[in-house]
Amino acid sequence: MLRMVVCVKQVPDTTEVRIDPETNTLIREGVPSILNPFDAHATEAAVQLKEKYGGHITALSMGPPQAAEALKKCITFGVDQAVLLSDRAFAGSDTLATSCAVTAGLRKIAQEDGLDLVLCGKQAIDGDTAQVGPGIASRLGFPQITYAIGIDKIELDQRTIKVHRRLERGIETVQAPLPALVTCVEEMNELRYASLPNMIRAARYKPEVWTAADLDVDEESLGLHGSPTVVARIFAPPEREPGEMIPGGADDPAGAAASLLDKLLEHLAAGAGE
């Protein structure tokens, strides 16, 4: 039996987030919260592993009480259990403090039920740091397999996992001993349409809430105290300059193509000269 935990985060739907041009802060008001898309793929990966090998899945998140909604979304995928780390002591956490708190949560789960595999999204779409997954792995002393696009197989007897990773220049297949931590990219799987029984279960489900007091963790490593990161400035990227249009394509395609070719050659020559 494979004991799995998926670490998830509730994020603002960044397709609807705007930046206030005057104060350079995110306008979060009225922006719906969603389950971080990479985490959704990690959750689906866990469910598929459970279907293949059997097992038990816990979804774990840290956040304010309303983050329970993201965990309920995980239940619709077919996750067995969900735990929310929620406490004022966690407020203001950067990726370091988050890693510490989530690690403490995972240790508690490992002690009580055992732990073979941790799945995370590659990164959260609001911060884009991709630090928390590796942060947890190093604290737990688990091998970390990042950018996973597929889990080839798990040998329960040998206690190994073989994973395909997406690298810049190709796909790498690696094997690691269990317990391990895997961070997933979107290619990992296609999300399925949740079944009605899972939807009903999720609508009724109330995630367990653990506070800092429930965890064996040094309070100094949590929340603002444990967060050395300072956000110095947030700014919108400068608007990109518009591309150049080459006119006349309809009337004189040959001429337009020729002028495109000239420009490309010019560009190449300039590049070679640098």
Next chain:
Amino acid sequence: MSESEGAIAPKFDVIVVGAGPAGVAAATVCARAGLETIVFERGRKPGVKNVMGGVLYTRPTAEVFGEFWKDAPLERCVIEQNAWILTEDSAIKLGYRSRQFAEDIPNSFTVLRVRIDEYFAQQAEAAGALIINETKVDEVLQEDGRAAGVRTGRPEGEVYAPIVIIAEGVNCELTKALDMQSDLRLEDAASTVKEIIRLDREVIEDRFSLGPEEGATIEMYGASTQGMLGTAFLYTNQESISLGVGVLLADAVKDHTTPFDMLKQLKQHPVVAPLIAGGESGEYMSHLIPEGGYNRLPALFGHGVMVVGDAAQLVNGLHREGSNHAILSGKMAAETAIEAHEKGDFSAKTLHKYRQRLEKEAPTMNDLRKYRRATGFMERHPWMLSLYPQLAADSIADMMTVDPETKRTKQWNIVKDVIRRGWIPRMVWDAIDGGRSLI
């Protein structure tokens, strides 16, 4: 886990299809009585697919949701209601304003549906109802000639209950599939578009002479719909204005025009433009409104099934009332469902009490019956919204213009003009038929 082993389909006491005001009211009342209630909503959450002009009446709403106005996300309390008759470039204005509308139990509020529907859904959930979003109901399941449950579009998507309350809205696909309603005609629905125009709170309060939290509504007839059967409306919200136009589908099709074009023109109307000047267009939405009225009522109940709200055509278009009838019909269907569970009899014999309740305990049926001739009135008198507005406006303009002519001569000129154009028989027929239709 049971679901991977082909478990038995889940069972509830009541299934509600649709989380609009009618469905959520029904679910709230059922759940409060201890019935296991499940609500299916197509949208991401209740309210996101719903559109109405934006006036919510307090008393009928309070029958289900108590003193909701103390904590619900409302826009403004309506203290002033106006009816304007527009011509191409002028307006005749009539209005009533009173602070009494805001005192004790306020009469009505402007609302934005996304926010208020979510609030109502929270009340239903607090009462114990389960709301399942992003789930479309494809079919009402039947056993031995009675509704027994529904099939949703999800895997393992069947769920059973002895009572299904259909609150699916104007398109009424399930109601039609059950042969409880026939196909709607173009005369049975209005196409409405609405735009939310953002303006500063102070600007709105200035332009409409409103205090904080106070709101005004304007219904516009005549040129606002280019003579077609319909109305335009302008409602004040906290920091925006809802401006919309609705016309009977049949008229829009006949004139090859769209409510979108009409809204665009309305925004440029010399009387309307200054009210929305400087505003920033926000959301834009479009919806059908049932206009069939009493003549197009579906079978409101059957074995194990009841139809509520827009799906049942429970809209009084003339008085722009829909959500109040929706909420009351949901409540009465729920009370009937509770009674059926007490008796253990879910047949039409018990469920016909739903219609009786709508007749006796709500103004719904009486109001719809009163205007049963009104729905056809405009078809019989297509000139109503073009002839009279222009005549009235011209006459007023004439009487108010100070020139060498005496007032008596001006009056005579108007009368002579009407006679010369041969309008007298038409006007007599309008008056007689209008009287019969409206009084």
